[in-house]
Amino acid sequence: MNEFELLRNITIGQYLPVDSYLHRLDPRAKILAAILVIAAVTFTPSLAGNACLLAGGLALVWLGRIPLAYALRGLLPAVPILVFLAVMQLVFFGRNYDPTSPVVFQWRWIVVTGAVLKLVVVSAARFLELLLVTSVFTLSTKTTDLTLGIESLLRPFQRLRVPAHELALVVTIAVRFVPTLALEAERLMKAQASRGARLGGSRWRFISRVRRSLPILVPLVTYALRRGEELIVAMEARAYTGGAGRTAYTVLASRPGDWLAVGAAAVFLAAMLLAPFPA
């Protein structure tokens, strides 16, 4: 009954409790460093650059002392999307993308040029790098640390009317309700299946999968709305009146060493931007 076990397959926001440099890092420093690394991924279009980034991502996995197999398993759900993306690029770009590039393969109207091949490889690599960085981030950061970090980083912008506390609370509640909703979805799927509904099916048949998930989605949304309404009442009952006048149970304390990570990430970004990679 593997297809019903949603909770086990959700890796977003899952924390892997091991002790590593990345786990001990102040969340504020970690968020900033992650943003810098993601910027490096975004601004590197070359093959050689992406090879460096992929190596960097694997280095982060090692630095977080996350078992490699575990980190790679988190990438599995993205494989169909990657394949879909590659097929679309191969079939439809043709000569429109960089007409000067030599044709490598031609069958009727499908034309694949060298530039498109390179594009396919680079975009797949970027996708994997992004996933690797974000999953290392979530695997090494507790959600409470994440929200505290967000709140603390946004606090300077409160003067510009950025609702730092409220945003952090929204993130906390969203994360808090992921497993609750997953369990409810599991219950709905079992209820539908016990009455003869056919769920799941092959991972590759997107449309039939989407159509089959509708009878789950509708009750799930109503469930979420009902729980949300109850949560509002419960929060009000506990004297919640917004961010003003609240105190905080946990307060972040960073060591100077934590900011070294931000520095390292900044240097990495600068190196990726300035390095003379062949185009």
Add this chain to the structure above:
Amino acid sequence: MTGEPLIVCDGVEYGYGGAGDLALGGVSLRVSAGEHVAIIGPNGSGKSTLARHLNGLLRPSAGAVRVRGMDTRDPAHTRSIRQTVGMVFQHPDSQMVATVVEEDVAFGPENLGVPRPELHARVREALEFVEMWDYRDRPPHLLSAGQKQRVAIAAVLAMRPACIVLDEATSLLDPRGRADLGRLVAGLRRQGTAVVSITHLMDEAAAADRIVVLARGTVVASGPPRAVFADAGRLATLGLDLPPATALAFRIRREIPDFPVDLMSVDEIVDAVAGRAAS
């Protein structure tokens, strides 16, 4: 302080919109400090609506509710009313805000602006009271329903309320969870905290100092459990049960006309029967 009881409801009326259709039609009720009041009544009798008036989640359209002399219609008092009267709801999943148990317990006192060293002391004390301190760093979705409700009680206790309202807090629990909660309520009473429990379970109501029977938005009976349960005919017309022991006493009376019926536990039945056998 005045000599007034902790909570005073004076002719409370409330309607959910429909003209002439009142959910509460003039309810008067007093809850003294340290008292345990059970509110019973059939579905739709206005129990939960009344409960939500006790800490200002709902405000009466006519009549008044005063908590320690503070009128719930005055927004200036909202925070201290919510601090004085805490509330535990039916659904364990929709009253937890944070992603970790101890953060959730801290949510209430954080809202009250309790300074940090005291915050930690309060969270620890509350979690130890409900015997959940060992679970303080668990995410809520890994707890059982009974454990979640205990955490919900701790979350209210950390606000140091004078009264706790349990709005059908045991109705989704298994017998063991119910027994645990029953013991907690007894412990609260020893501490001098007043408890108002809204319940469908007559065994639970029998443990109270006083039972208030609600039907169609009005109080139809009120008094000590023995007196209320002795009027079995009236409860039956409202569709309410008796505690099992009282029901048994009534059945014995059918055979032995002068058998006492104001009995609420198996031990009392045994004593009564033994007394008869001896005489």
